[in-house]
Amino acid sequence: MAEKIIPDIVVSRLPLYLQALEYLQKSGKTITSSKELGAHSDISAAQVRKDLSFFGEFGKQGSGYDIAYLYSEISRILNVDHVWDVALIGSGYLGHAIAHYPGFVEHGFRIKYVFDNNPAKIGQELGGHIILSSEKMVELIKKDGIKIAMLTVPSRVVQEVADQLVQAGVKAILNYAPVPLIVPEGIRVETVRPILQLEHMTYYL
Amino acid sequence: MAEKIIPDIVVSRLPLYLQALEYLQKSGKTITSSKELGAHSDISAAQVRKDLSFFGEFGKQGSGYDIAYLYSEISRILNVDHVWDVALIGSGYLGHAIAHYPGFVEHGFRIKYVFDNNPAKIGQELGGHIILSSEKMVELIKKDGIKIAMLTVPSRVVQEVADQLVQAGVKAILNYAPVPLIVPEGIRVETVRPILQLEHMTYYL
DNA sequence: TTCTGTGAACCGCTTCACAGCG
């Protein structure tokens, strides 16, 4: 438990390794190398080894890394070796897409509740869930100790909803609205920004 | 046109400035500073000034930056000072969300075609578009010279579709499937990875 | 005075290169 401080940039690459390992495992491999792992995540072999060495010695000199073992180790490091309950707020088109996408639950993120503030939607079914009123949001999230929320509400109400989520005890917010959120110290926010990704690419066109 | 090579990391911050400027403009401001701009994009003031100085001298010493002017300059640099036609491939839940989201067209990305390979979907209407057969994809993209595509097809066919897009002349792909794409030199790919963003946050929980 | 633009200093990440182990 003697956790040295790991550079955030290193942490941000671990999910990439996880994804590459998943792919390698599906292709029937059981052993890989830093070179191969790097090739599948667009990272240099030296970088892969250096990153992993922050957390321990997972490889075997001469042979490489056991894929299943390394996968389980990185999962443990990232805290994704168990299922997280997640609250989805906003049941528009994007909320629908998220609720029906199997990838989240396959990676350990299970939607527990879906909330919306539109009375016309409350009570409707969405991906196996009954859409609940936002008024019950804080109470239910508190009751279940939910720590992660996905936000697909309109930009103008995102901050307000985020404030409520923080109050309810949520510690990590995946924000799909194109606005920066202001949250207290200790709360993590990641924003999904496809438009920024497009604008990044158009520079080179 | 004497383009010095700009670090990609600098380019990747320009969309953030654009977003911050948009916000500042909406709040009624006409002038800003590197400090304020940085505060709204979570970047240091020195970094903002350094980044902008790669492209020219947009500010006025003593007063700051004219928001409308800087916005137009960055738009020009990023090639988003005009509308791009975009092809959307895949009309599942995510395709629906994208087709109905107004943010893309507001930022200059107009969906021109929607393609799907599911016969049951072809001919149906989606966000003002008739869903077309994938068989017509290459032909139509070539005809219109479309350079940007958004991909919301299942992982197992992404690479195949991407290959066709490249063949059709597409130069930038926004990929929503959680798999790395292999494309020729000169083709840009950005992948939207919400699961990786979640896994990044769980590390700190 | 304020705030930009920028060389220089600094810092941290990446790469190198090799000892060491299987």
Place this chain on the structure above:
DNA sequence: CGCTGTGAAGCGGTTCACAGAA
């Protein structure tokens, strides 16, 4: 011999600090 783990070197991005213009 192959490949990891890692100190050291190298490099590039960030921050500093200040000259200069409004």
